[in-house]
Amino acid sequence: xxxxxxxxxxxxxxxxxxxxxxxxxxxxxxxxxxxxxxxxxxxxxxxxxxxxxxxxxxxxxxxxxxxxxxxxxxxxxxxxxxxxxxxxxxxxxxxxxxxxxxxxxxxxxxxxxxxxxxxxxxxxxxxxxxxxxxxxxxxxxxxxxxxxxxxxxxxxxxxxxxxxxxxxxxxxxxxxxxxxxxxxxxxxxxxxxxxxxxxxxxxxxxxxxxxxxxxxxxxxxxxxxxxxxxxxxxxxxxxxxxxxxxxxxxxxx
Numbered sequence: 001x002x003x004x005x006x007x008x009x010x011x012x013x014x015x016x017x018x019x020x021x022x023x024x025x026x027x028x029x030x031x032x033x034x035x036x037x038x039x040x041x042x043x044x045x046x047x048x049x050x051x052x053x054x055x056x057x058x059x060x061x062x063x064x065x066x067x068x069x070x071x072x073x074x075x076x077x078x079x080x081x082x083x084x085x086x087x088x089x090x091x092x093x094x095x096x097x098x099x100x101x102x103x104x105x106x107x108x109x110x111x112x113x114x115x116x117x118x119x120x121x122x123x124x125x126x127x128x129x130x131x132x133x134x135x136x137x138x139x140x141x142x143x144x145x146x147x148x149x150x151x152x153x154x155x156x157x158x159x160x161x162x163x164x165x166x167x168x169x170x171x172x173x174x175x176x177x178x179x180x181x182x183x184x185x186x187x188x189x190x191x192x193x194x195x196x197x198x199x200x201x202x203x204x205x206x207x208x209x210x211x212x213x214x215x216x217x218x219x220x221x222x223x224x225x226x227x228x229x230x231x232x233x234x235x236x237x238x239x240x241x242x243x244x245x246x247x248x249x250x251x252x253x
Contacts, residue, residue: 034181057095120145212242
């Protein structure tokens with residue numbers, strides 16, 4: 001059974017707290033705008049890939065308490081942990097964005113040092129499951145856009161192996177939900193325009209395909225978003241791969 005959007009984002013608000021410690025209180029004015037992709041609580045994700053186009057920086061000149069972020073991420077069926085590659089405005093000056101691979105929630109952990117990215121950069125994120133071990137390969141490649149090139153940025157990439165068993169609550173429960181999400185905290189507002197993902201690919205151990213042709217799932221009255229039609233293929237290993245050429249979070253209502 002698919003969770004309702006209200007369930008998903010209510011539980012997100014209760015359980016996610018990026019850029020904070022696991023013991024910190026829930027951030028003020030925490031809100032999410034996003035869509036969900038998945039085949040249900042019994043369909044384990046084995047790969048999640050997307051390319052994020054970094055939007056313009058916020059016009060806010062005092063971003064200290066204006067926490068803005070957007071990310072692709074995955075969570076277990078119980079919604080009590082998330083593995084995400086976050087783009088955040090925290091850690092730099094006005095209008096700046098940083099890539100920060102992050103795990104929430106117990107313990108909440110920065111998985112690498114944050115990395116500067118620029119509006120117009122393409123950030124390809126690939127999460128791949130090593131099925132025998134239950135560990136994940138997290139890889140990213142950043143291709144500079146016009147602003148990044150002008151600033152002297154060079155293409156770069158990186159990656160690491162992550163074991164979700166570090167979470168003392170989820171104990172390595174498999175990921176069954178994928179999300180493309182905008183997250184705001186404190187004084188943060190959605191003032192940076194649309195957020196576009198391209199070449200979104202989700203692979204899950206199921207032969208069901210309706211979830212792909214019917215998805216992604218997102219609210220229709222809280223904010224505006226769009227997605228290309230889903231196309232799918234199923235392998236002889238009972239793995240279904242779903243593809244969306246674009247998913248765009250366009251604007252709040």
